Every structure is written in structure tokens, then in C-alpha cells.
Amino acid sequence: MSELITRRSVLAGAGAGAALTTLPISMVTLAFGGTREDFTFTYISDAHIQQIKGASFVRNWDMGLKRAVAEANLMKPESDFVIFGGDLGQLGKREELDHGAEMLSHLKGKLHAVMGEHDFYLDLGDYWSKLYGPHYYSFDHKGVHFVVLNSILTSEQWTFHRWPTAEQRMLEMAGLDNPNGSPFMVGDKQRKWLANDLAKVDKKTPLVVFSHSPLQKIYKGWNFWTDDAEEVQALLRPFDSVNVIYGHVHQIQYNQIGNISFNSVMATAWPWPYPQSYAQAESHLPVLTIPMNRADPFFERDATGWQLIDIGSGRVTARYQLWDNDSRTVAFDHKAGHPVDVAYQEPTQRRLPQNHF
Amino acid sequence: MLRSTLLLAFGLAAIGAPAARADEFTKADVDRYQKEFEQVAAKGRELWTSGALGTNGVACGQCHPNAANTHPETYPKFQKQLGKVAQLFEMANWCIRNPLQGSNLAPDDPRMTALVSYITFERRGVKLAPGQH
Ligand SMILES: [Fe+2]
Numbered sequence: 001m002s003e004l005i006t007r008r009s010v011l012a013g014a015g016a017g018a019a020l021t022t023l024p025i026s027m028v029t030l031a032f033g034g035t036r037e038d039f040t041f042t043y044i045s046d047a048h049i050q051q052i053k054g055a056s057f058v059r060n061w062d063m064g065l066k067r068a069v070a071e072a073n074l075m076k077p078e079s080d081f082v083i084f085g086g087d088l089g090q091l092g093k094r095e096e097l098d099h100g101a102e103m104l105s106h107l108k109g110k111l112h113a114v115m116g117e118h119d120f121y122l123d124l125g126d127y128w129s130k131l132y133g134p135h136y137y138s139f140d141h142k143g144v145h146f147v148v149l150n151s152i153l154t155s156e157q158w159t160f161h162r163w164p165t166a167e168q169r170m171l172e173m174a175g176l177d178n179p180n181g182s183p184f185m186v187g188d189k190q191r192k193w194l195a196n197d198l199a200k201v202d203k204k205t206p207l208v209v210f211s212h213s214p215l216q217k218i219y220k221g222w223n224f225w226t227d228d229a230e231e232v233q234a235l236l237r238p239f240d241s242v243n244v245i246y247g248h249v250h251q252i253q254y255n256q257i258g259n260i261s262f263n264s265v266m267a268t269a270w271p272w273p274y275p276q277s278y279a280q281a282e283s284h285l286p287v288l289t290i291p292m293n294r295a296d297p298f299f300e301r302d303a304t305g306w307q308l309i310d311i312g313s314g315r316v317t318a319r320y321q322l323w324d325n326d327s328r329t330v331a332f333d334h335k336a337g338h339p340v341d342v343a344y345q346e347p348t349q350r351r352l353p354q355n356h357f
Numbered sequence: 358m359l360r361s362t363l364l365l366a367f368g369l370a371a372i373g374a375p376a377a378r379a380d381e382f383t384k385a386d387v388d389r390y391q392k393e394f395e396q397v398a399a400k401g402r403e404l405w406t407s408g409a410l411g412t413n414g415v416a417c418g419q420c421h422p423n424a425a426n427t428h429p430e431t432y433p434k435f436q437k438q439l440g441k442v443a444q445l446f447e448m449a450n451w452c453i454r455n456p457l458q459g460s461n462l463a464p465d466d467p468r469m470t471a472l473v474s475y476i477t478f479e480r481r482g483v484k485l486a487p488g489q490h
Contacts, residue, residue: 058413177422222422273426279483298438357428
């Protein structure tokens with residue numbers, strides 16, 4: 001356990017002679033083999049910037065994103081780059097994407113963006129592309145191969161032939177539990193691109209894949225789901241160490257399927273219930289996941305936040321910066337071969353839970 | 358006996374009421390009662406997902422898909438932030454005032470009835486657990 005001292009806290013200490021205030025963060029740095037270096041990047045996701053009208057936006061969601069950006073900028077040492085995990089806007093409007101992008105523009109360091117369904121289904125990602133470029137791409141950093149996928153596509157029929165207007169299409173997909181929605185998928189074309197992209201990469205190179213929806217199947221009714229998850233997983237299987245990081249679910253989840261570790265990230269906007277709290281349907285939260293406590297609406301930022309992601313030995317340590325909860329760290333346990341919560345994984349270490357119901 | 362029957366007949370005739378008794382209802386009636394409820398619950402779902410209850414366009418369903426994490430079976434219960442035992446409609450109003458930036462609905466406002474109908478419909482089959490935290 002150690003602490004990262006923020007620039008803010010350093011200033012506070014120097015100015016008033018007050019005790020240093022620090023953001024407590026448990027450091028789980030794992031030994032790194034070979035020539036690769038350990039490094040950290042920042043992950044902010046699901047801001048859902050929502051226009052009321054004209055220049056007014058929902059204050060609550062604005063504050064979440066602003067706070068994440070401000071805190072990320074205060075971290076020391078600085079992280080290598082930033083990922084925004086999708087759903088920058090609520091209804092994909094230019095006004096929303098512009099307002100969100102303006103806030104994100106204050107971030108230090110290079111920003112890589114992931115497409116969310118709320119960014120896409122108004123104009124099929126056209127305006128988002130003007131801000132952030134291609135919908136899927138890859139890059140390399142310090143010996144790790146990073147892949148950004150657009151996992152929120154769906155069938156041609158639903159996308160092009162089902163709805164009379166683009167606005168209605170966006171609204172139908174924006175309702176998480178809307179039975180008129182459609183299951184997410186990566187799709188043939190992008191899977192072909194992925195296969196080609198990965199063909200150039202040595203199987204010993206650690207892979208980190210970013211998607212908006214989980215590349216695993218948890219609950220179809222809320223699209224905690226990607227329809228062709230198994231096909232994508234098959235392309236990732238030949239690699240020694242693979243990590244998938246996804247947004248969309250607005251809650252902590254983690255899992256291990258074969259060689260692939262899965263970590264979700266928090267939203268800055270609002271939390272979602274765990275799917276088991278919906279009594280009328282079956283869902284499959286990974287058994288590894290120790291859920292968060294039930295969110296308390298009286299704390300506006302409860303169960304929202306952002307994260308620092310450490311890469312060590314080709315595996316992910318997700319350090320959740322939770323504003324109204326104690327922070328949590330989910331790290332890959334090399335002995336167990338899967339991610340664990342470093343504090344709460346053992347049943348004897350759990351707190352009195354606020355159950356999900 | 359005869360007297361009371363006569364009196365009853367007289368009474369009914371006098372107020373012109375139909376000759377139905379308390380326990381006389383048909384399958385058609387039961388279906389109609391059910392339909393009435395379902396229509397109100399459907400209206401509740403519409404309000405839940407529409408953003409029309411507040412002033413900022415935020416909808417209840419944004420945080421509560423399928424009305425999950427509202428646990429109507431636990432109300433009334435103590436809410437430490439309200440400092441008292443509260444009913445479900447009070448929590449619904451809290452959300453309308455805060456995240457939705459709107460104003461309270463009366464407990465018997467048809468819209469509140471619709472919301473509570475929808476919330477409880479999505480929790481059908483779950484055991485009552487009043488007061489549970
Ligand atoms: Fe989201």
C-alpha cells in the first residue's frame with residue numbers, strides 16, 4: 001500500500017503548511033519480465049453528456065466528467081495516455097459531443113476514444129469521427145499491442161431499415177432496457193480487420209483490447225452483451241496474455257475466460273444496477289466478480305468514478321477511483337490465473353453488503 | 358326470513374340498483390380489472406422512460422432499467438437521509454426533485470399511481486420485505 005501524491009496536495013502542503021492530503025491508491029506493481037516497461041494509463045468512460053436545450057446541459061453528468069478530467073490531470077506521476085471508453089453524449093447530438101469533447105480537451109496526454117452506442121446511432125458515428133477519427137484501430141505502446149474495437153454495431157436490417165428517422169433510431173437504442181433495441185456485435189468486416197491486424201503481432205506480445213460493450217455475454221436484455229463475443233474471443237485466444245477492458249455497464253465487473261482477462265470501467269455519469277436485481281430475467285454476472293455495494297442516490301457521485309490502469313507483466317491492474325466509496329483495485333493474480341479484488345476477494349474480507357435487490 | 362327478503366327486495370327496487378351480489382363477478386370482469394391495472398402500469402413505463410416528469414429531460418429509466426434497484430418490496434422503510442420511515446412515493450418524488458430537477462407529484466396523482474404500478478409490476482413475484490436495507 002502506498003499513496004500517489006497529487007499536484008493539488010503538494011500545493012496545499014507548501015502553501016499553508018497543512019498536512020499533505022493525498023489520494024490513497026493501493027499500488028500493485030507486478031514484476032515485469034524482458035525489455036518491456038511497466039506503465040499506467042487513465043481510463044474515463046460513459047459521460048453521457050445530455051443537452052437540455054441550447055447551451056444548457058444536465059448538470060449532474062457534466063460534473064462527473066469535469067471531476068474525472070480534473071483529477072486525472074492532478075495525478076503524479078502522469079499517466080502515459082488516456083482512453084475515453086464511449087458514450088460521450090446521451091443522444092449522439094453534435095452539441096453533446098462538442099460539449100463533452102471540449103471537457104476532454106483539457107486532459108493532459110494523448111486521448112484515444114472508443115465508440116459507444118450513444119455516440120453512434122444518430123448519424124452512424126459520422127460527427128464522432130470528425131472529432132476522434134476511425135471507429136476501430138490499433139496502436140503499440142511500450143511493447144504492448146492495443147486494439148480499439150467498435151463493438152456496438154448491430155444488424156443491417158435494424159440499422160438501416162427499421163426506423164423512419166435517425167432520431168428515433170437513436171432514441172430506441174438509448175433505452176438500455178428497450179425491447180425494440182438490438183444486440184450489439186463487432187461484425188464480420190471488423191473481425192476480418194482484427195484477424196489481419198493481429199496476424200502481424202507476435203503471440204508473446206501482451207494484448208489490450210478496448211470495447212464499449214463487454215466482449216462476453218452477461219445479460220442480453222440490457223446489452224451487457226456482444227452477440228459475436230465468442231468469435232472475437234477465438235481471434236484473441238492464440239496470444240499469451242490478453243486483456244479486454246470495456247465500459248457500458250457502469251459498474252465493476254471482472255472475469256477470466258481462458259487466456260482472456262476482462263475488466264469493466266465505471267461511468268462518470270450514473271451507476272447501473274447489477275443485472276441480478278431485475279427479478280424477471282436470468283443474467284450471468286461472472287462468479288469472480290465481487291459486486292459493488294448498492295448505490296445510494298443521496299450521494300450524487302456514489303458508484304461513479306474513473307480509473308488508472310497499470311500494465312505490468314502484460315496484465316491489467318484496474319485502480320478504481322470512486323468518489324463516494326472507498327476505492328477498489330482489481331489486479332491479475334498470477335498464481336490464480338485470473339483477476340481478483342485485492343481487498344475483498346476472500347469471503348472473510350467482505351464488508352457488510354448493501355445487497356442488490 | 359321472509360320479511361328480510363321482502364325488505365331487501367323493496368330496498369333494491371327503491372334505489373334501482375342492479376341485482377348483483379358482492380360475490381357475483383365473471384371471468385370477463387376479472388379480465389377487465391387486470392387490463393385496467395396493466396394499462397396504468399404501461400402508462401407508468403411510458404412516464405418512466407420518457408423524461409417528461411422533470412425539467413432536464415432525464416428519465417427514471419436512465420438509472421433504473423426495468424425499474425431495477427427500486428426494491429418496492431422493502432417499503433415503507435427507514436431512510437437515514439430523510440430521518441424517518443418513508444414510503445415508495447416519497448423516494449420517487451426525491452428522484453423527481455433531484456436527478457430529474459422537477460417537482461413533487463401528489464401521492465394520489467394518477468402519474469404517481471402509474472409509476473408505482475410499473476415499479477411493482479417489474480418486481481412481481483418477489484417476497485415482501487418491509488423495512489429491509
Ligand atoms: Fe453508458
